[in-house]
Amino acid sequence: MPGMRINILRIVMMSAGLSVCGQGLAQAPEPPPQAVAAGFQTLAFNDEFSVDSFTSAATTRLWWESFHFFPPPVGIIEMLPGGGVVRLTTPGTSPHTHLVNHPVNDAPYGDGYLFGYFEARMRFLPGTNADVANSWGAFWLFSKPAIENNVSNADGSKTWCEIDVAEMYRHGLLNTTIHSWHQPSGGTPQDTFNPVHLNVVSGDPIDGNWHTFGLLWQPGVVTWYMDDVQVTTYTHSYPVCDTQPMTPVLSVQSLAEDPQTAEVDWVRIWK
Ligand SMILES: [Ca+2]
Secondary structure, three states: OOOOOOOOOOOOOOOOOOEEEOOEEEOOOOOOHHHHHOOOOOEEEEEOOOOOOOOOOOOOOOOEOOEOOEOOOOOEEEEOOOOOOEEEEEOOOOOOEEEEOOOOOOOOOOOOEOOEEEEEEEEEEEOOOOOHHHEOOEEEEEEHHHHOOOOEOOOOOEEEEEEEEEEEOOOOEEEOOEEEEEEOOOOOOEEEEOOOOEEEOOOOOOOOOOEEEEEEEEOOEEEEEEOOEEEEEEEOOOHHHHOOOEEEEEEEOEOOOOOEEEEEEEEEEEO
């Protein structure tokens, strides 16, 4: 993990059929063409953030704030007035702010997702007196068995997968990384990842505007999209990234220890 990128923040909420967005009732979601072409057109997960799906008070909780890599975040996670959008704010200091679609080291929650099309509509804004170029907001996938701390091999080592659907990294740069992690018994985690993962994008994602970030995850190959336009693709040889089911994570961090904000309109998974 270059700089041990710890992505973090994510929120979601399941709602079948019609969903409410900030502007009112919306149509039932349609899968994007690239998902349909790959055979992923069944909506397996959908959080429109129409209601609170991330606090302990939520009756249908879909997101938690911790997993075994991280202590509880120090930032703020809140619904925006009017509903429909969740905002994640970090003061800029570790452990930042994140939401994970899984309880921590607990009884398995729902299904993990092995292959499919993963997408989130998000925007990235600076916090008070901060520079949005420092935003390290992200939408990513993390190994469900790793979150459950259940990836020990016979020799005591651990292996797990991480796929970053979208990770902000300065203006005009979109970080798209697939990580194959290996931790020798008693040792430090070692990261193997796609060598070319910083993409110059024509439409700056760190500009306060909404964008849809998507990932097509198929056996042996992953392809990233922004606003349904392909950004890059990578054919990998990481067995762990073809075998471990994943769960979505939303996060916001800062590259410069200043306040940063990420907002999420929705998260969807098509299978
Ligand atoms: Ca929404």
